[in-house]
Amino acid sequence: xxxxxxxxxxxxxxxxxxxxxxxxxxxxxxxxxxxxxxxxxxxxxxxxxxxxxxxxxxxxxxxxxxxxxxxxxxxxxxxxxxxxxxxxxxxxxxxxxxxxxxxxxxxxxxxxxxxxxxxxxxxxxxxxxxxxxxxxxxxxxxxxxxxxxxxxxxxxxxxxxxxxxxxxxxxxxxxxxxxxxxxxxxxxxxxxxxxxxxxxxxxxxxxxxxxxxxxxxxxxxxxxxxxxxxxxxxxxxxxxxxxxxxxxxxxxxxxxxxxxxxxxxxxxxxxxxxxxxxxxxxxxxxxxxxxxxxxxxxxxxxxxxxxxxxxxxxxxxx
Numbered sequence: 417x418x419x420x421x422x423x424x425x426x427x428x429x430x431x432x433x434x435x436x437x438x439x440x441x442x443x444x445x446x447x448x449x450x451x452x453x454x455x456x457x458x459x460x461x462x463x464x465x466x467x468x469x470x471x472x473x474x475x476x477x478x479x480x481x482x483x484x485x486x487x488x489x490x491x492x493x494x495x496x497x498x499x500x501x502x503x504x505x506x507x508x509x510x511x512x513x514x515x516x517x518x519x520x521x522x523x524x525x526x527x528x529x530x531x532x533x534x535x536x537x538x539x540x541x542x543x544x545x546x547x548x549x550x551x552x553x554x555x556x557x558x559x560x561x562x563x564x565x566x567x568x569x570x571x572x573x574x575x576x577x578x579x580x581x582x583x584x585x586x587x588x589x590x591x592x593x594x595x596x597x598x599x600x601x602x603x604x605x606x607x608x609x610x611x612x613x614x615x616x617x618x619x620x621x622x623x624x625x626x627x628x629x630x631x632x633x634x635x636x637x638x639x640x641x642x643x644x645x646x647x648x649x650x651x652x653x654x655x656x657x658x659x660x661x662x663x664x665x666x667x668x669x670x671x672x673x674x675x676x677x678x679x680x681x682x683x684x685x686x687x688x689x690x691x692x693x694x695x696x697x698x699x700x701x702x703x704x705x706x707x708x709x710x711x712x713x714x715x716x717x718x719x720x721x722x723x724x725x726x727x728x729x730x731x732x733x734x
Contacts, residue, residue, distance in 0.1 A: 430466035432546040450518035451592040454511040489669015496573035504623035511616030518609030547582035572670035656693025680718030
């Protein structure tokens, strides 16, 4: 995924959420609807989350230092994890609290009854625009991968985060719409509270999914199977490399991959020939997979009788 595509999706989501948050909070002030308050806080949380993603993307571009020799690419993962915490606490838990409070005190919507319905319809339109932008940018790199696998396997966290947030926001708006409409029809505020509780459960579930996926990225994920195949084919494509003994890959960031491999070279080659073939192999890897920016190749003499590498040395696939 290009950083530009993720940035466009984030900016579209941020613009939509700021406008939505303002209208929802205005509707809450005029009507006292808990669904409007929960959705307003949800939109504020989403706006803060998009700002965090932009900040993480900016900080991740810093150059490597002696203290951080592999750079700061993983900072994007850290900020994505913070997003899941914000969504869980500020969005989900607040909505659950507000919904419980509303169910206990079942006040209906007495004034400005047309406001929440109008706001929700406008918000659904704006959120749909943001969601459409995220889908469009994701399709540039998703290929034939299913949406579930795209969210689970994407190494750049921005688009999956925005996709899940926007999908959750649209479902939340529909839940709020039904809660408000049923409250207006029956005059019983319990429906508003039930809608708010449903929004809270939805946000907590999405936050947990985001936390699980970004935790995996923080721990360190290897290359996708397709990229591993490209690397393996590039290594053995030229002369001087008999086979791959074992290999590991690790994402240092969404667009930076570390490749470490032990390769078998002919026993009769000189040191100069081995060095030349290693340089050629590195060039082939970078040509096949440009994000493979850090490459370590260790030459060795292959022996079928040699002990197999330990689990810690097994090939890293994904």
